[in-house]
Amino acid sequence: MPIVKNVSRAVSQLLQSSGCGCGVSIVPVRCIGVSPRQVASDASFHSVSFAESDHPRVLITGGLGQLGVGLAKLLRKHFGKNNVILSDIRKPADNIFYSGPFIYADILDYKNLREIVVNNRISWLFHYSALLSAVGEANVPLARAVNITGLHNVLDIAAEHNLRLFVPSTIGAFGPTSPRDPTPDLCIQRPRTIYGVSKVHAELMGEYYHYRYGLDFRCLRYPGIISADSQPGGGTTDYAVQIFHDAIKTGKFQCNLKPDTRLPMMYIDDCLKATLEIMEAPAEALSMRTYNISAMSFTPEELAQEVQKHVPELQVTYNVDEVRQAIADSWPMNFDDRNARRDWGWKHDYDLPELVTTMFSFLGSDSRIAQAN
Numbered sequence: 001m002p003i004v005k006n007v008s009r010a011v012s013q014l015l016q017s018s019g020c021g022c023g024v025s026i027v028p029v030r031c032i033g034v035s036p037r038q039v040a041s042d043a044s045f046h047s048v049s050f051a052e053s054d055h056p057r058v059l060i061t062g063g064l065g066q067l068g069v070g071l072a073k074l075l076r077k078h079f080g081k082n083n084v085i086l087s088d089i090r091k092p093a094d095n096i097f098y099s100g101p102f103i104y105a106d107i108l109d110y111k112n113l114r115e116i117v118v119n120n121r122i123s124w125l126f127h128y129s130a131l132l133s134a135v136g137e138a139n140v141p142l143a144r145a146v147n148i149t150g151l152h153n154v155l156d157i158a159a160e161h162n163l164r165l166f167v168p169s170t171i172g173a174f175g176p177t178s179p180r181d182p183t184p185d186l187c188i189q190r191p192r193t194i195y196g197v198s199k200v201h202a203e204l205m206g207e208y209y210h211y212r213y214g215l216d217f218r219c220l221r222y223p224g225i226i227s228a229d230s231q232p233g234g235g236t237t238d239y240a241v242q243i244f245h246d247a248i249k250t251g252k253f254q255c256n257l258k259p260d261t262r263l264p265m266m267y268i269d270d271c272l273k274a275t276l277e278i279m280e281a282p283a284e285a286l287s288m289r290t291y292n293i294s295a296m297s298f299t300p301e302e303l304a305q306e307v308q309k310h311v312p313e314l315q316v317t318y319n320v321d322e323v324r325q326a327i328a329d330s331w332p333m334n335f336d337d338r339n340a341r342r343d344w345g346w347k348h349d350y351d352l353p354e355l356v357t358t359m360f361s362f363l364g365s366d367s368r369i370a371q372a373n
């Protein structure tokens with residue numbers, strides 16, 4: 001009888017302690033072929049990390065998309081080439097394969113992912129695999145599997161192995177009933193795309209695992225990201241990358257959004273800098289676990305005018321894609337990122353003129369691609 005009493009007291013203490021996020025000692029552990037179950041552990045994830053002198057061992061999922069290769073390059077500079085493993089389900093180009101460790105990892109294969117984390121002693125995981133807004137609408141079952149089931153696998157493995165976990169969210173996590181100008185961190189989130197729904201789910205699940213199990217979950221809501229040496233993966237903001245390539249190649253650009261569609265945007269270097277900064281921020285500095293980050297906001301017309309300062313002969317026409325336009329019309333026009341600036345010192349470097357100049361200096365010469373090799 002006393003044993004039963006002690007056990008029930010311990011269980012009730014554990015349940016009461018949930019919510020503070022500190023010292024919670026139940027971890028969800030999944031057994032292959034068995035439904036999720038819980039085992040006791042004395043881990044405190046907030047304090048568990050690598051020793052001060054060590055570098056984290058990093059895994060990037062979905063690393064061959066627009067953002068992953070640049071992230072690997074930045075992290076390898078900080079933590080050493082062999083401490084950062086890039087992964088994807090696609091075959092890497094030679095220059096990427098030979099620039100550092102690459103591994104096949106399907107986030108829908110829980111066992112394979114767990115094996116990679118264990119065998120490589122991973123301590124930080126950047127979860128980049130996703131189907132973006134436009135391709136997600138074109139294949140909802142796949143988007144649901146990758147963006148939701150895949151996230152569940154990543155969350156369980158991260159909690160089980162005490163990982164620090166970064167999951168990017170997006171301006172697409174807001175919807176038509178959210179305040180759009182500006183959009184604060186905390187407000188109504190009722191997105192109308194499977195992409196947005198899956199990202200709100202990721203934000204909430206990550207925060208739930210943080211408060212319930214102590215998982216060190218960190219999340220940034222990225223604006224549309226603009227990069228010179230990597231192609232976007234099928235989103236609503238892709239036009240803002242394509243215009244540079246078309247301006248150089250043909251001098252003609254057909255935009256699939258209306259000229260006055262205002263969306264938050266960011267240059268890739270700012271995005272990756274923010275990602276590293278929030279992962280390095282001391283836990284005490286983070287009053288929240290999901291932050292908006294912002295740099296600039298523009299319309300296709302404003303971007304075209306800035307591009308025409310470099311390519312005056314550029315001709316821009318508009319052929320609106322109804323799916324993308326409806327998505328863009330439901331997203332924030334301006335992003336309020338005051339909390340990120342206050343809590344961990346977020347500050348962007350690139351506004352529209354610097355972005356455009358930098359894009360042309362990279363695209364004009366192939367210097368950036370050459371540097372990556």
Ligand SMILES: NC(=O)c1ccc[n+]([C@@H]2O[C@H](COP(=O)([O-])OP(=O)(O)OC[C@H]3O[C@@H](n4cnc5c(N)ncnc54)[C@H](O)[C@@H]3O)[C@@H](O)[C@H]2O)c1
Nearest residue numbers: 062064065066067106107128129130168170222224225233
């Ligand atoms: N690029 C942006 O403008 C932007 C903006 C906001 C948020 N984000 C987020 O940042 C992350 C990276 O974005 P991105 O632009 O590089 O995306 P992307 O679409 O370019 O790349 C996603 C990658 O995920 C991989 N992937 C698909 N299914 C997979 C699976 N089953 N297992 C493993 N990998 C799989 C794809 O092969 C692809 O290389 C995503 O989570 C995205 O939602 C991106």
Ligand SMILES: C[C@@H](O)[C@H](N)C(=O)O
Nearest residue numbers: 132133170235236237
């Ligand atoms: C905004 C972002 O999440 C992505 N670039 C998209 O348009 O889907």
